[in-house]
Amino acid sequence: MLYSPKWSKAKKRLSSFLCEPLRSRVDFQVINYRKAHDQLGRAVITVDKVEILSMCTITAEREEFYRERDIRAKSNQYNDDDVTGNLALQDQAHKMLKADGIYGQYDFFFALEKYFNSPIEELLKSSDALIRILCLLDRRIGKRTLLKMEETILKEHELIQYFYKLRCDVENIKVII
Template sequence: MLYHPKWSKAKKRLMSFVCESLYSRIDFQVINYRKAHDQLGRAVITVDKVEMLSMCTIIAEREEYYRERDIRIQLDNFNYDNVINNRAIQGQAQEQLKTEGIYAQYDFFSALEKYFNSPIEVSLKSNDMLIKILCVLDRRVGKRTLHKMKESITEENTLVQDFYKLRCDAENIHSSE
């Protein structure tokens, strides 16, 4: 499943939302592996050319398999014939991965789609770590909103906190203000 509005167009649109203070420092890349069975690879967010988040399909799917296996061991449930049960276990495994910040390339595209099609106010309230990161980098999120996020950001994943700190530093917003 390759991303359908062309990645170059999506990237251009995504970059148009990046705040001015980080525009030259942030980059989004999609790397597809043509020889992979599904031709998917990974999506990467870099800051100053250093990978901050790599969303690799192969790693995510491998980890999902391990999580599903662990859940089945905990539940002592190895009945693979119950479709509803299988989906519930898969959903639980996927939630664990998202909590840990393990994403596949298609998760990035899915988050991007939601981000592009939702007002910034809605995206800011999202439980999706990727959408939160995109919001923190978004030029539509001003200094006042960033300042208001100071309390709630401590409850977020450390990666979201890292991007928040990066944005605050770039905007000269300090915790003492």
């Protein structure tokens, strides 16, 4: 499933939310593989033209399959007819991937929809790392909010810590990470 509305409009809107010092440094790209069965590919966040986060659908789906298989093997309960149980296992595997920082392009699109349609105060409380990363790059987040986050940022995923440090660096906020 390709992103709807058009990615070019979404990218322009996303870029408009970037804080001023990062506008020329951070870029978002979506690469679709037309010959792939679902035409999905990957979404990428670059900083200074270096890929920091690649959200590849093929990699995410492969890893999800392996994790789901491992969960099934450990629980020793497999039933083709148990749709609810199978969906729960798939959801558990997907949550494990997100906790490890492995995302598909569809995760990025889901995060974008939530980001565009929710107030920033609500987004800051999100448990989704992609949404938290978008918030850290957002011009609506000020220095005081960034300073308040310093205590808890060490408990966050390393990707969130990276983008927190990047934002603090461009805002001339001294942090200990």
